[in-house]
Amino acid sequence: MALLVKKFGGSSVATPEKILAVAQRVLNEKKPDDKVVIVVSAMGDTTDELISLANAIADPACNNSREMDMLLSTGEQISISLLAMAFTKLGQPAVSLTGYQAGIESNTAYGKGKILRITPRRVISELATGKIVVVAGFQGVTPDGDIITLGRGGSDTSAVALAGALQADVCEIFTDVDGIYSSDPRIVNTAKKMKEITYNEMLEMARLGAGVMQPRSVEMGKHYGVPVHVRSTFTQNIGTIIREEYTVEEKEFIIRGVTHDTNVAKIAVLGVPDRPGVAYTIFSNLAAANIDVDMIVQSVRSTQNNIIDMVFTVAQPDLIEAKKIVEKIGKDMETVGVIVEKNVAKVSVVGAGMLGNPGIAANMFGALAEARINIEAISTSEISISCLIQSSKVKEAVNAIHNRFFSEKHDTVC
Ligand code: ADP
Ligand code: ASP
Ligand code: MG
Numbered sequence: 001m002a003l004l005v006k007k008f009g010g011s012s013v014a015t016p017e018k019i020l021a022v023a024q025r026v027l028n029e030k031k032p033d034d035k036v037v038i039v040v041s042a043m044g045d046t047t048d049e050l051i052s053l054a055n056a057i058a059d060p061a062c063n064n065s066r067e068m069d070m071l072l073s074t075g076e077q078i079s080i081s082l083l084a085m086a087f088t089k090l091g092q093p094a095v096s097l098t099g100y101q102a103g104i105e106s107n108t109a110y111g112k113g114k115i116l117r118i119t120p121r122r123v124i125s126e127l128a129t130g131k132i133v134v135v136a137g138f139q140g141v142t143p144d145g146d147i148i149t150l151g152r153g154g155s156d157t158s159a160v161a162l163a164g165a166l167q168a169d170v171c172e173i174f175t176d177v178d179g180i181y182s183s184d185p186r187i188v189n190t191a192k193k194m195k196e197i198t199y200n201e202m203l204e205m206a207r208l209g210a211g212v213m214q215p216r217s218v219e220m221g222k223h224y225g226v227p228v229h230v231r232s233t234f235t236q237n238i239g240t241i242i243r244e245e246y247t248v249e250e251k252e253f254i255i256r257g258v259t260h261d262t263n264v265a266k267i268a269v270l271g272v273p274d275r276p277g278v279a280y281t282i283f284s285n286l287a288a289a290n291i292d293v294d295m296i297v298q299s300v301r302s303t304q305n306n307i308i309d310m311v312f313t314v315a316q317p318d319l320i321e322a323k324k325i326v327e328k329i330g331k332d333m334e335t336v337g338v339i340v341e342k343n344v345a346k347v348s349v350v351g352a353g354m355l356g357n358p359g360i361a362a363n364m365f366g367a368l369a370e371a372r373i374n375i376e377a378i379s380t381s382e383i384s385i386s387c388l389i390q391s392s393k394v395k396e397a398v399n400a401i402h403n404r405f406f407s408e409k410h411d412t413v414c
Helices: 016-029 046-055 065-089 121-128 154-165 199-207 215-224 278-288 316-333 360-370 391-405
Strands: 003-008 035-040 094-097 104-106 115-118 132-136 139-141 147-149 170-175 196-198 228-232 240-243 257-273 293-298 307-315 337-350 377-381 384-390
Touching: 003 154, 016 035, 016 065, 035 065, 035 121, 035 154, 046 065, 065 094, 065 132, 065 139, 065 147, 094 121, 104 154, 115 154, 121 132, 132 154, 139 154, 154 170, 154 215, 196 199, 199 215, 199 240, 199 257, 199 337, 215 228, 257 278, 257 316, 257 391, 278 293, 278 307, 278 316, 293 377, 307 316, 316 337, 337 360, 337 391, 360 384, 360 391, 384 391
Parallel strands: 003 035, 003 170, 035 132, 094 132, 104 139, 170 228, 196 240
Antiparallel strands: 104 115, 139 147, 228 240, 257 307, 257 337, 293 307, 337 384, 377 384
8 A cells, every 4th residue: 555645737737638637547546555645736827817817906015915825725726626526527536625624834924835834634534534635735824824825836845745744655746747857848958857866956956946846845855755756747657756865876967957047136236335234234134024035246345435236136026025125224224226137047057966076167157158148146055056147048048058068978867
């Protein structure tokens, strides 16, 4: 007997036919004793459509975050009930549960909730009666009983967290690609499929824009030690396993992937007084508003008037709020002004093997230089290097960097 959690993304359940096909596939693969939990996303582009609907009514100057979550959570409720009906039609008892009913508790950060705890009592009791349990992804409940959503792509996190809480044997993420590639296969047609990747490298790739998995879901997999199998809904192919360590010993991967993120905005605070505590004031206020800051560049001091420029990036949905905050601080500090720019993107290389392998950064910059792409900011972690560029150049940049690291000669992916 196995306990399996299977997550189906929006494109996998986009139409009634696809929902029936998902139910049929699950039943074809289910052994009689298996206990199966399905986590499902909203159908197709439903979440985007709900956002457009809200934008047609809501006043952007008002804080609608609670109502947005109430609205967006309905997308997943449509698909869980329909999928449960599809199982029933095929003769398999099934029950749909909302995040709340499945015991998924989250903090009160509307639109970007973090799962705090899962108490899957109801899931376990329904499984014990022989039902397939279909859980709404992307949603949880706050301590006050409000519905919260877990950020775009949050159904991945619901699935992996549930798999962890239930001590499932594996969490399968069914999607529209047949695994994790060295780069987004929609952008780089020479991208190579991986057999496996470590949690740490996948987390970095996801954090830096590889949208195939929500970063938090990879953290959850690592936390619980649940193997995550990313594979296609539409083929039977084995996909990519995300796990703690590689099992293929001889592989010494240097670079595992090239990612891009266009959901980025740049904020420049100009003419900031160069004195202790300034960076603390800016970034602690952003942190208090739950805004993640990424690349940070501080210019050298202007000798004439002891001022500096502070440039950093945030996710685009945080731009309006972040701008408001820095403008207010800027007034108090008497800075020269705040400039924001949305037409930027981040391209990154990721790989644990870059530790102790000098020259990776130079190679990446060389690829961009050859493609005549200007670098506006650079940031590094132990296992990644990122460059901020103009978003119009992103496809060219990712392909140039990918060619550099994944040509036949340097083929490091299996
Ligand atoms: P779902 O709706 O199933 O959650 P997503 O659209 O969120 O699907 O994720 C799948 C998409 O992720 C793929 O279609 C692909 O374009 C994109 N993607 C980005 N980077 C990668 C990568 N490195 N490997 C595979 N897919 C990637
Ligand atoms: N439906 C949500 C989204 O589009 C969650 C998900 O698909 O994982 O982001
Ligand atoms: Mg997704």
